[in-house]
Amino acid sequence: MTSTIHLTHSLFNEKPFKILENDDFTVESFVYPSGVEGLKVSNSRGHLTLLPYMGMIIWDAIFDGQSLKMKDMFSQPLPGKGIADTYGCFQFSSGLLANGTPGPEDNYQLHGEFPTSKMVDAYIELDGDSLKVGSSHEYVKGFGYHYLAKPSVTMHSGSGLFDIKMSVTNLLKDQKMPLQYMCHMNYAYPENATMTQSVPDNAFKLRESVPSHVHPTKEWLAYNDELKASGKIINKLDDSSRYDPEIVFFTSDLTKFADKAEFRMNLADGKNFVTKITTAQFPIVTRWILYNKDQQVAAFALPGTSRPEGYHAAEKAGTLIFLNPLEERKFSVTTGLEH
Secondary structure, three states: OEEEEEOOHHHOOOOOEEEEEOOOOEEEEEEOOOOOEEEEEEOOOEEEEEEOOEOOEEEEEEEOOEEOEOEOOOOOOOOOOOHHHHOOOOEEEEEEOOOEOOOOOOOOOOOOOOOOOEOEEEEEEEEOOEEEEEEEEEEEOOOOOEEEEEEEEEEEOOOOEEEEEEEEEEOOOOOOEEEEEEEEEOEOOOOOOEEEEOOOHHHEEEOOOOOOOOOOOHHHHHHHHHHHHHOOOOOEOOOHHHOOOOEEEEEOOHHHOOOEEEEEEEOOOOOEEEEEEEOOOOOEEEEEEEEOOOOEEEEEEEEEOOOOEOHHHHHHHOOOEEEOOOOEEEEEEEEEEOO
């Protein structure tokens, strides 16, 4: 039997309020000093901190005492028009009309219009040994696009793995709508961790374009030339001095290799971060590595519908998705701490 608790803003206050508690889960609501509303969803292994009314962002993820989140400059989520205003989260939904870093021909903010969208109809859903938190956002512009996005996060009893889902429906009745979506997971940078994947290493290629936010040094350019010449990808985090500015790899179309794909980051203490996808939903995976004194991230697998090089780049590459009038597209990622 499925039970649903419909949330309201009145449940969120500075003092934590326990909304739900049973043998498997605890859910507490609270408000950050910044005014952003949060939910702490816990099981026996750890907890997720969710922002149900701001893009359904996963702000933090901690399991077995291990933080999954990147090192960043934000002590709390901050309200803003775009993800750059609060870039301290574990996961956000990049897109949806355009995704990634805008190219020279593009005219949209970093990672698109959706990440910090105001959400409505937030809820908690209990179903057996799973607990789901979801909300929705209706985007509509006069003489423009109109869609309904429904992101959700599902936690499982006694597990460090969780599911991140997104459904997008084109609400226009007589016009197609572009769709670029990336499940952007900002995983921590564990020194000396190794990365493995169920697809061949040669599915990955080094990013050769230099986006506007990247300011190359002579050393970085030389290292990029070295990586380009070797054709190798970075599978071990053993030289953090090389990853500032960022190093990025993209896969080719993963449907050519398998129907499903798994990516892991194996930590020195034997724990594993994992991401599992269906390649028909996510034909492209991006690997993003950055290490400096302020930000440290090893996003070993960012699943997407296209490369995050901008709208026009995807259009030219033939990877831009279009939803027919009233068409719905669904996406699902399983990720977290495996052991």
